[in-house]
Amino acid sequence: MSGDVTKEEAIFDAAIQLDDPAARCAFLDNACRGNTTLRDAVEELLAFHDTKDDLLSKPAMELTRPAATVGGELLGSVLDRYRLVDRIGEGAFGEVYRAEPLDPVRRDVALKILKPGMDSRQIIARFEAERQALAMMSHPNIATVLDAGATPAGRPYFVMELVSGQPLDQFCDARRLSVPDQLRLFLAICRAVQHAHQKGLVHRDLKPSNVLVAIDDGRPVPKVIDFGIAKAVRQPASLSITGDLRSLMGTPEYMSPEQLAGGADIDTRADIYALGGMLYKLLTGVTPLGSDLLSNRSFDEICRAIREVEPQRPSDRLEGWVSDPTKSEINSVGSESQPAIAALRQTQPAALRRMLRGDLDWIVMKALEKDRSRRYETASELAADIERYLNHEPVSAGPPSAWYRASKFVRRNRIAVAAVAAVSLAIVAGGSVATIGFVRASQHAQRAEQQKQAAEIARGDAERLRGEADTRRDEAERERKQADIERARAVAESDKANRVVKVLEELLGAAHPDQGHPADFKVRQLLDEFSQTKFDTLATQPDVEATLRRTIGRAYW
Numbered sequence: 001m002s003g004d005v006t007k008e009e010a011i012f013d014a015a016i017q018l019d020d021p022a023a024r025c026a027f028l029d030n031a032c033r034g035n036t037t038l039r040d041a042v043e044e045l046l047a048f049h050d051t052k053d054d055l056l057s058k059p060a061m062e063l064t065r066p067a068a069t070v071g072g073e074l075l076g077s078v079l080d081r082y083r084l085v086d087r088i089g090e091g092a093f094g095e096v097y098r099a100e101p102l103d104p105v106r107r108d109v110a111l112k113i114l115k116p117g118m119d120s121r122q123i124i125a126r127f128e129a130e131r132q133a134l135a136m137m138s139h140p141n142i143a144t145v146l147d148a149g150a151t152p153a154g155r156p157y158f159v160m161e162l163v164s165g166q167p168l169d170q171f172c173d174a175r176r177l178s179v180p181d182q183l184r185l186f187l188a189i190c191r192a193v194q195h196a197h198q199k200g201l202v203h204r205d206l207k208p209s210n211v212l213v214a215i216d217d218g219r220p221v222p223k224v225i226d227f228g229i230a231k232a233v234r235q236p237a238s239l240s241i242t243g244d245l246r247s248l249m250g251t252p253e254y255m256s257p258e259q260l261a262g263g264a265d266i267d268t269r270a271d272i273y274a275l276g277g278m279l280y281k282l283l284t285g286v287t288p289l290g291s292d293l294l295s296n297r298s299f300d301e302i303c304r305a306i307r308e309v310e311p312q313r314p315s316d317r318l319e320g321w322v323s324d325p326t327k328s329e330i331n332s333v334g335s336e337s338q339p340a341i342a343a344l345r346q347t348q349p350a351a352l353r354r355m356l357r358g359d360l361d362w363i364v365m366k367a368l369e370k371d372r373s374r375r376y377e378t379a380s381e382l383a384a385d386i387e388r389y390l391n392h393e394p395v396s397a398g399p400p401s402a403w404y405r406a407s408k409f410v411r412r413n414r415i416a417v418a419a420v421a422a423v424s425l426a427i428v429a430g431g432s433v434a435t436i437g438f439v440r441a442s443q444h445a446q447r448a449e450q451q452k453q454a455a456e457i458a459r460g461d462a463e464r465l466r467g468e469a470d471t472r473r474d475e476a477e478r479e480r481k482q483a484d485i486e487r488a489r490a491v492a493e494s495d496k497a498n499r500v501v502k503v504l505e506e507l508l509g510a511a512h513p514d515q516g517h518p519a520d521f522k523v524r525q526l527l528d529e530f531s532q533t534k535f536d537t538l539a540t541q542p543d544v545e546a547t548l549r550r551t552i553g554r555a556y557w
Contacts, residue, residue, distance in 0.1 A: 023297055084099050109160065133227035255306055272379060280364050284318055357397045367382055523555070
């Protein structure tokens with residue numbers, strides 16, 4: 001019987017996460033599989049659960065309610081040293097009361113107590129696990145456990161600080177926080193989650209409603225609450241409450257894919273995914289997968305979406321653009337909603353898209369990686385990248401490589417890729433012979449072309465050598481002709497000189513006494529005689545005549 005109770009509670013856990021009645025009914029049909037006894041028991045629990053949100057969605061927070069809603073069997077009673085004043089929240093397994101201590105210091109607290117009838121061993125263990133988880137931690141951004149005990153009827157309870165605040169997303173929208181202010185607030189949440197991880201605890205249900213923000217001394221202070229399904233990273237395993245494999249331990253909009261397999265293989269990176277989802281919601285006003293994708297769907301469709309559907313980058317989501325047509329069920333932000341979303345962040349739609357494009361896109365998408373090995377290893381790493389962005393420094397996150405995107409596409413479309421591969425293989429196999437023949441023919445043609453080019457090169461070389469030989473021959477011919485000219489000129493000059501010498505010999509020989517001249521024969525007389533008689537004989541030798549006349553002229557001078 002205990003096994004049936006465990007399964008009943010696990011199915012109930014998953015069912016209360018589904019707000020849409022049709023989706024819840026479809027889930028129960030699939031989970032109960034004709035077991036009418038189990039179905040009746042779960043529906044009885046759901047009927048008892050008179051709110052749509054479970055204990056995790058209705059945290060210990062100060063709520064303003066009309067007096068008519070105050071009720072509960074314990075109102076006005078005293079448990080140990082606490083008087084229950086008002087019921088401020090109710091979930092699947094517990095009720096949350098605002099209580100006042102009977103001590104002199106009367107500071108209201110939140111007292112969470114197990115519901116009547118919810119006293120199975122597993123539920124008590126889960127309730128005790130939350131108390132232990134909170135008691136282990138001491139951080140200004142995590143709700144503090146103050147006390148614990150049990151009612152006279154044996155129902156356990158624990159007391160924690162009363163956080164009078166709003167859920168994270170509502171607080172940011174109500175105060176129109178800018179993107180940088182949202183990021184600074186988010187840094188405190190990352191540090192709180194890092195503290196929990198250092199204590200060996202994984203929250204497993206981080207979402208905006210589980211982070212309450214109150215104003216303290218004029219500044220916002222976020223508080224992480226509700227560690228009801230927290231899991232210990234290390235032993236003891238009693239802090240980890242796991243249900244049927246078909247139960248959803250967490251909130252689907254912020255749940256990492258590995259949480260679908262239960263609690264055996266979950267580590268701190270599950271909370272990194274949830275932090276990425278919360279940051280996505282703060283920046284864009286919508287959840288990563290969108291409300292349409294996770295409503296009116298069967299359990300299997302929801303699980304498929306969590307495992308396989310890739311969220312759009314925040315900047316693309318605000319543009320209303322769907323990058324993958326096969327995943328068009330992700331609802332983008334309509335153009336009519338963009339001004340309102342941007343106004344809540346004190347900017348304009350185009351400016352908001354520009355602000356998100358790049359670093360913030362990469363930071364969010366790295367935290368939301370389906371493959372946890374590609375996420376940030378710790379909340380501190382995520383916080384460090386946000387601080388780098390705020391300080392205008394390079395962030396460690398970056399866009400995924402083309403190879404990684406291709407491998408993701410193959411994993412998402414295994415059947416289609418396999419079919420395409422099979423057809424491609426058949427085409428390749430059928431055309432292999434033709435391809436080989438074509439390759440060989442191409443090789444022969446290439447070799448023939450190479451030989452033709454080699455012949456052209458050789459012919460060109462021969463023409464070049466022949467031209468060079470002709471040039472050298474022409475130069476030799478010109479040099480020979482020039483030598484002939486120079487030789488002829490030398491011969492002419494030699495002849496001229498010989499003739500001049502001969503005439504001068506005649507001139508000088510005329511002065512000899514044998515020629516009949518007196519002893520006092522003058523040089524002038526010799527020149528006059530020579531000039532009158534000898535130049536007539538040089539009429540055919542003008543160059544010699546010119547030389548002699550120049551010589552005789554100098555002699556006269």
